[in-house]
Amino acid sequence: MLQKETDVIVVGSGPGGATVARELAQSNAGLGITLLEHGRDWRTTPLYGTYPGGMMYTDKASFLTTQEGLSIVRPLLVGGATSMYCGCAARPLPWWQTRYGIDLDATTDQTIAELHIAPLPPALRGVASTRIAAAAADLGQDWQPQEKFMQPERTGDFACGATCMLGCRCGAKWNAAEYVDEAVQNGIDLWTGTKVERMLVSNGRAVGVWGKWRGKAFAMYAPVVILAAGGIGTPLILQHTGLTAAGQGMTMDTTVMVYGLAPYKGIGNEPPMTWSYADDDLGVMYSTLIDPWLNYPIAMLRKGPAYPLTWHRWGRTLGVMIKLKDEISGFVRAQPRGFTISKGLTDHDRQRLAAAEAVAGRILRQAGCDPDTIFTTPLRGTHPSGTVRIGEMLTDDLETEIQNLYVCDASVFPEALARPTVLTIIALGKRLAAHLRVVHKR
Ligand SMILES: Cc1cc2nc3c(=O)[nH]c(=O)nc-3n(C[C@H](O)[C@H](O)[C@H](O)COP(=O)(O)OP(=O)(O)OC[C@H]3O[C@@H](n4cnc5c(N)ncnc54)[C@H](O)[C@@H]3O)c2cc1C
Numbered sequence: 001m002l003q004k005e006t007d008v009i010v011v012g013s014g015p016g017g018a019t020v021a022r023e024l025a026q027s028n029a030g031l032g033i034t035l036l037e038h039g040r041d042w043r044t045t046p047l048y049g050t051y052p053g054g055m056m057y058t059d060k061a062s063f064l065t066t067q068e069g070l071s072i073v074r075p076l077l078v079g080g081a082t083s084m085y086c087g088c089a090a091r092p093l094p095w096w097q098t099r100y101g102i103d104l105d106a107t108t109d110q111t112i113a114e115l116h117i118a119p120l121p122p123a124l125r126g127v128a129s130t131r132i133a134a135a136a137a138d139l140g141q142d143w144q145p146q147e148k149f150m151q152p153e154r155t156g157d158f159a160c161g162a163t164c165m166l167g168c169r170c171g172a173k174w175n176a177a178e179y180v181d182e183a184v185q186n187g188i189d190l191w192t193g194t195k196v197e198r199m200l201v202s203n204g205r206a207v208g209v210w211g212k213w214r215g216k217a218f219a220m221y222a223p224v225v226i227l228a229a230g231g232i233g234t235p236l237i238l239q240h241t242g243l244t245a246a247g248q249g250m251t252m253d254t255t256v257m258v259y260g261l262a263p264y265k266g267i268g269n270e271p272p273m274t275w276s277y278a279d280d281d282l283g284v285m286y287s288t289l290i291d292p293w294l295n296y297p298i299a300m301l302r303k304g305p306a307y308p309l310t311w312h313r314w315g316r317t318l319g320v321m322i323k324l325k326d327e328i329s330g331f332v333r334a335q336p337r338g339f340t341i342s343k344g345l346t347d348h349d350r351q352r353l354a355a356a357e358a359v360a361g362r363i364l365r366q367a368g369c370d371p372d373t374i375f376t377t378p379l380r381g382t383h384p385s386g387t388v389r390i391g392e393m394l395t396d397d398l399e400t401e402i403q404n405l406y407v408c409d410a411s412v413f414p415e416a417l418a419r420p421t422v423l424t425i426i427a428l429g430k431r432l433a434a435h436l437r438v439v440h441k442r
Contacts, residue, residue, distance in 0.1 A: 002218035006189070007032040008436075009209055009222040011196045011237070014080020015422045016409030017228030018179035019429025020436075025186035027437060033188040034220060035180065036209070038233070039077035040192045042167070043177060049167035051294045054084065057167075062295075066330070066341045070254065070379045071302065074232060078192060079177030081230070081382075082149075084165050086272040086289070087173040088420035089117045089147040092427060093280075100414055102396055107430035111423060115174050119145030119274070124152060124160075126270025128262065129288040132318055133275035135367035136286070141359075143277040146287060149174040149422065150271070160271040162292040176422075194218075198240035199225065199405060206405035209237075224404045224440055226432070231384035231410040232332050232341070238388060239334045243400065246388050247332035251416035252343050252381030254326045256353065257289060257319045258360035259310075259377065260369025266317040268293060273321070278419065283325035284356040285418050286363075290319035291377075302378045310373075318367055320360035323383075324353050325418035332387055343381060383421050385410035397435050398428070404440075408432045 010021045013035055021035045039057060047053035055061040059074035066072065075081045089112075092104045111117070119125070125145060133143040152158040155171040164173065184190050196211040200219065208221035227234045235247030268290050276287040291299050296314050300307035330343035345353065361374050388411040390396060398406045408429050410421050417424060 002213060002216060003220070004034070004218070005221045006034040007222055007224070008034070009220055009225045010035045010228060011209065011226065012080065012228035012230060012233060012409060013037040013078050013176065013180050013190075014228060014230055014409060015082055015176040015425040016429050017226065018079070018176035018183070019426045020226050020228065020408050020433050021188055022179040022183040023430055023433030024436065025183040025188045029187070033183070034222070035183065035188055035190045036194040036196055036211070036220070037078055037190065037192050038195045038229070041078040041177065042083070043078070049163065049169035051166060054166040057083070066343045066381070068342065068344050069302070070252070070343055070381050071299070072341070072381045072384060074230070074384070078180055079175045082174070082176040082422060083167050085422060086165060087149045088273050088276070088287070089149050089423040090417070090419035092424045093417070093419070100390055100396060102390070104424065104427040104431065107427040108423060110430065111426045115149055116151050117147050117149055117423070120148055120150060120152065120271060124158065124271060125274040126267055126288070128265060128267045128318060129270050129274045132267070132288050132320065132363060132367050136277060136363045138366050139362055141277050141286075141363070143275045143286070146273050146276045161269040162272055162290055164272055165292060196229065196237055198237060199402065201241065201402055205403040224406075224436065226406045226408055228407070228409040231387050232339070234407055234409055234411040235332050235387040236334050236339055238400070241402070243393070243402075245393055249328040249386065249389075250330055250332060250343060250384060251326050251328055251386035251413065253323045253383040253385070253416055253418050254343070254345060254349065254353070255321060255323050255380050255382055256357065257291070257321050257377045258357055258364060259290065259317050259319050259375060260364035261313050261373035262316050262318045262367065262369050264316065264368070266290065266315055267319060268314055268317060279356070282352050282355060283418055284352065285323040286356070286360060287321045287323075288319065289321040290314070290317050299377055303375070307375070313373070318364055318369055320363055322353065322356045322360055323418050324349060324356070325416045328386055328415065332384070345379070383410060383417070385413045385421065386416060387411040390414045398432050406432060406436075
């Protein structure tokens, strides 16, 4: 069996793991940091950002579903889900401070400045997307240009449409893999193709991890371990380590899209989610989005046999995405082979979602869509989170009941954000790195 000793192990290279690894590497020259990532780095391959690529680097080729049939896209590659995200950013809401005593202001401000987070310039927000925002304004909703992890000036050929969600091919969109690159330049050891199965624990303290590296068993030893394998991966590792409360209950920012046929060019070739509006009383966020062209009929098959036949309308489709602040429910559960997820909606969730769908329908009609063509897509979950919650399984410094074992990813959310998650996760990662520098000073 392969064995290695190091100072710090980070598991998972999404925004949580990449941030902690990068921050520690930047400030602790000589510290042995090893980053273990299940997937590989697809960025330099011709498949990156293509439909076949999108299937190859997602769990179950993007056909992962909950027991109830809710579809989940779970990217497994260097950079984690930021390889396939829409590049949207949202500040953590004040409830992090008021309800949980966690102040993310400084690390959020730092990230916004460092990554140049800002809305796209007006000319790149999309003509049809902007018409949706104007229609919402006519109905009294003040949609705003969405903050983005995108810098069009980084590329001479900004070519962002719905396919941005398969992986960014033009280079405008920031991806956590860039933090991984920086960390590697600063000396960390990156192991790809490495699946961590469980923790190694001695006398209540973390002493390392056990897993498979390219199919071969390995044990890696370190006095500090940070799990950042995402809202599904992290609770599975904890369950295999005997922490059975992990994965009991989750949030998903459960999402639907409401589609309608416009008498003009639709939003599919425009950058995704350029405008948005959050209704925090109802607990929903609205934005402009439709499925990429080839994903559309597959998503529609789940709606019913007649719906894939609407594929020919894709070029004139408008879409209002609704993200729901869903209540904690369901589970992620390890099985002898793999895992199962259950995530239904509570009655309260259902009522609020129905109210939001009615609002989205009105906006689309106001934007000129034929009322007979308006329908809601099946439920999906793009933000599996809240599976190892702060205040229940974690201290506010993100430490578990196993000493020196920390978690830093979407699983730590104490409740659904109903917002883009990545800025919050980076802010948590920077805050955790600052804490580790103090308590584990060498
Ligand atoms: C299509 C799509 C669009 C989205 N759009 C946005 C958006 O616009 N803005 C936004 O803020 N958020 C968006 N999100 C959500 C956001 O990308 C995720 O919530 C975020 O990346 C979660 O970060 P994380 O660090 O928790 O985990 P992840 O990004 O999921 O990273 C976890 C990493 O751990 C690895 N891993 C898993 N298990 C193991 C294991 N056992 N051993 C080793 N490694 C493991 C995985 O391969 C992965 O690389 C989107 C998500 C999707 C799917």
